[in-house]
């Protein structure tokens with residue numbers, strides 16, 4: 001269910017990294033219970049946007065509000081889950097040991113460990129050291145950490161990279177179930193067919209938002225048969241418009 005006060009509100013967000021402005025004044029809202037896809041070529045700024053949402057990115061200007069508080073506020077610590085692109089789980093600990101460890105750090109209920117292991121489909125590997133997992137299992141173990149404590153906002157950086165289509169499908173079903181419970185998800189991806197599963201898409205390019213809308217609306221607006229075509233159409237449109 002979507003309520004009227006947005007889960008995320010970003011206004012004129014500017015970020016400088018390595019001496020260069022990499023986000024040029026982004027503004028968007030994410031309603032509660034929405035699955036927002038962040039899509040765009042490598043280096044366009046998706047991870048930087050996510051870092052700003054979870055409050056670990058120094059920003060040059062603008063305002064990022066999450067669940068009614070400034071991003072990074074102490075009060076948001078157990079209300080926001082973040083899975084980075086590079087897995088944060090420890091290779092020498094088993095899946096269950098990692099989750100017990102992170103559950104205690106995050107002060108999540110102990111029972112959460114079994115729940116999140118089930119949710120990401122790792123029950124069969126729970127006692128396996130993470131270093132011995134396949135790439136897809138490894139990224140699911142990382143995702144499981146973000147699910148601890150039942151956060152209201154989940155920020156997931158390319159959670160399906162390296163997963164086969166069946167696992168990708170399963171994870172998207174999980175994302176949908178979570179959104180159905182009112183959880184808001186911000187999910188980045190390179191994969192256009194995944195973009196179609198979102199409620200809303202932010203198409204990004206070179207630190208700016210190229211388009212913001214529902215996948216069907218973007219296809220309709222551009223007259224493209226698929227989202228890849230829509231994206232290319234929007235790039236050409238921008239290139240052709242006066243600066």
Ligand SMILES: Nc1ncnc2c1ncn2[C@@H]1O[C@H](COP(=O)(O)OP(=O)(O)OP(=O)(O)O)[C@@H](O)[C@H]1O
Nearest residue numbers: 017018019022040041042043044045046047048049
């Ligand atoms: N630690 C850093 N120092 C300096 N510049 C950085 C740093 N991290 C990222 N950048 C730059 O910021 C810009 C945005 O990077 P970001 O990681 O947000 O992109 P992305 O869209 O998430 O890329 P990918 O899809 O490859 O993960 C890029 O130009 C990148 O080179």
